[in-house]
Amino acid sequence: MPALPKPLPRSFFEPSARQVARSLLGQLLCRRTEAGIATARIVEAEAYLGLDDPAAHSYKGPTERNAVLFGPPGHAYVYFIYGRYFCFNVSCQPAGKAGCVLFRAVEPIANKDWLRRQRAIAAGISPDKLSENFASGPSRLCQAFGITRPEHNGLDLTKRDSGLFLAEGPGLSRGEKVATGPRIGIKDNREAPLRFFLLAHPHVSPPHNSRL
């Protein structure tokens, strides 16, 4: 692993959300902290397509909330959900097209203690009550990385000096296999196999880690 993670270029996020979601598996989510750069490997992600996808926030066109999705690729779309949680996405496709990828689970790699502590503070629980897969779940990973809408929505995720960015990762280990299946927690367009994850990986939370 490089001492300094190399940010993914904007062109990485120009293809369709489906393609970007698939290629983000094995890449790194990085955050600058007072203890150094905290990193985690992406093991689960979902694609949301835009105007053709009834499940997407952008389905009905631009609003104040989803404006980032219609902007240039490689930017953070962070939204507030269920009155308590945040979810974190990266915008895809050129400006005007609204695809995005939702991050659903990451595997902490560097500065795990910092991530664990943030996760515990945000959730209001004790750090030692958390299991190893404490960043598996879209809002859990936001807690671990301290991602919030007021602080991070609209951020350029291709720049290291953004403090939060996406970088080239180690990819997939031997034996790790990508699986696809229906997205979690939505009612519209349930069938579409737009969820991508590493099969049976311990940081993809059960019961969704082995089902297609």
Add this chain to the structure above:
DNA sequence: ATCATGATGCTG
């Protein structure tokens, strides 16, 4: 392991 429930506030 699975399942049900409630917390909580922004959105159009």
Add this chain to the structure above:
DNA sequence: AGCATCATGATT
């Protein structure tokens, strides 16, 4: 009204 969720507690 509904929501791209989570922690908890009951149950097998």
